Amino acid sequence: xxxxxxxxxxxxxxxxxxxxxxxxxxxxxxxxxxxxxxxxxxxxxxxxxxxxxxxxxxxxxxxxxxxxxxxxxxxxxxxxxxxxxxxxxxxxxxxxxxxxxxxxxxxxxxxxxxxxxxxxxxxxxxxxxxxxxxxxxxxxxxxxxxxxxxxxxxxxxxxxxxxxxxxxxxxxxxxxxxxxxxxxxxxxxxxxxxxxxxxxxxxxxxxxxxxxxxxxxxxxxxxxxxxxxxxxxxxxxxxxxxxxxxxxxxxxxxxxxxxxxxxxxxxxxxxxxxxxxxxxxxxxxxxxxxxxxxxxxxxxxxxxxxxxxxxxx
Numbered sequence: 560x561x562x563x564x565x566x567x568x569x570x571x572x573x574x575x576x577x578x579x580x581x582x583x584x585x586x587x588x589x590x591x592x593x594x595x596x597x598x599x600x601x602x603x604x605x606x607x608x609x610x611x612x613x614x615x616x617x618x619x620x621x622x623x624x625x626x627x628x629x630x631x632x633x634x635x636x637x638x639x640x641x642x643x644x645x646x647x648x649x650x651x652x653x654x655x656x657x658x659x660x661x662x663x664x665x666x667x668x669x670x671x672x673x674x675x676x677x678x679x680x681x682x683x684x685x686x687x688x689x690x691x692x693x694x695x696x697x698x699x700x701x702x703x704x705x706x707x708x709x710x711x712x713x714x715x716x717x718x719x720x721x722x723x724x725x726x727x728x729x730x731x732x733x734x735x736x737x738x739x740x741x742x743x744x745x746x747x748x749x750x751x752x753x754x755x756x757x758x759x760x761x762x763x764x765x766x767x768x769x770x771x772x773x774x775x776x777x778x779x780x781x782x783x784x785x786x787x788x789x790x791x792x793x794x795x796x797x798x799x800x801x802x803x804x805x806x807x808x809x810x811x812x813x814x815x816x817x818x819x820x821x822x823x824x825x826x827x828x829x830x831x832x833x834x835x836x837x838x839x840x841x842x843x844x845x846x847x848x849x850x851x852x853x854x855x856x857x858x859x860x861x862x863x864x865x866x867x868x869x870x871x872x
Contacts (some may be wrong), residue, residue, distance in 0.1 A: 574712030577611045577673035577704070579684055583866040585872055587728035587749050589697025592688045594681060594716065596701060597673045600734050602767040603755070605796050606769060606832030610672040610838055612703035618656045619837045620649050632633070632667060651839030653727045672838065678715040685720060697776025698748070707735035709834035710743060717746035728855035730792075732766075733773035737782045740776060749788045751823075752777055754798045757808040762862030774812070781816040789818050795858070797847050810865040811867075821868035826829050826850045 571690065574596035583591045598614030599606075610619060613799050625647050632647070637789045639653035640660065661669045685699050692698050699720050700747060706713040706729050709824075717727045754773070756762040762770040791813050797799050798815035828850050835842040853872050862869040 561577070570714070572677045572679075572715065573675055574678075574709040575614065575616065575673045576676045576681065576704065577608075581688055586700040586702065586730060587698060589695030591700050591728070592685050592699045593702050594685070595692045596703045596706050596709050596713065599703055599705040599732070600708065601732050602769060602798075603794075605794065605827055605844055607828070607834075608704065609831065609840055614708055616656060616658060616675075618654060618658060618661065618836065619670050619672045620839070621668050621670070621837060622804045624646070624666050625667075626666050628665070630663040630665075634659050634663050649687055649839060650701070656725060661849060678712065678719055678729065681716050682719045682723070685725065686723065689723075690727070692725055696726065698728065700728040700730060700749075700751075702730040705732055705734070707731055707743070708727060710739035714742040714746065717743060719780070721746045729822070730786070733776045734768055735776070737771075737779065744780070744784055744787065747787055749790065750780065750784075751790050751792055752780070753792050754805070754809050754813075755794060755795065755796075757805055757812060760799070761805075763840070765796065776859040778816060779816050785818060786818050787818070789816075790820055791822045792825055793822060794827065795850050796827045801850060801854065801858075803858070803861060806861050807865075810862045810867055813867060815866050819867070821870060822862050824855060824862075824869065826871070848854050861869045 573668045576594060578595040580595070583593045584853045595608065595611055598613050602612065610617065625648055627645065629642065632642065636657065636659065637655055641648050641650065655753065657669055661671055666736055669766045701713050720727050725747055726748050728751065729743065729747055730751040732753050746759040755766055756770060759769040759771060765778065775824050780787070793809060810822065813822060827847060828849055859866045859869045859871060
């Protein structure tokens, strides 16, 4: 049976990690290692990491690697796998992610999306890149998913990193109870904080939740955390938040806050679209195109006209 974690916090020493990315340069100063943690309270329509949304172990299936040996069909206790027209087909509605098929797949066509790690194991991976941090003033960034979904685990990773003198950062949607922030912020040097829409109804349409808690938490952080560098990020999604009104409202709001170093615009892309197929989920934004550079520059100018530094990633 796949391991499911509590939706509040798991054990302090253990958590679910779905990716470790090395040599990143856009998620904090210098060269960084990004730890992607499973679990997210939002369900953004454009999510580039859908495999990180669930706070449980989860199956992924790569048909192009499958040789049709049928071992997975024989072992599946829920009859979620069958053969049609000489192809192995998944019935995702029947799959309960027990991962028994992963154990018998010799071609890596079936994998667990994530794995359980303890904080010492994560630190060991981080320490492999220590020379790069020293040369570039880099460090480690916790991302997801949403690191606040595994707040105790996240705090312990950051604490261990700080003991080693490693610069730390988190990427967050901000949608969490304030108590989950408290311990994490003690060991955080940088925060990348998403504002996806200033209108709460539109925010709920695109993400599944309103924005009241998100804006409230950001205001608290900007006041209470004078030593933390805060960067606001706007994922720019066509037909959702790409209006001058919304960009202006966001800039106007950010200007009322303290300790915000800049706003970064993150143009929509389709790089995560194939991931949906691998976990049996539909991708609903196939028809969208990335924003044109003229649009991005116009929004950048709106933000800068409010005396706020702005970058396009």
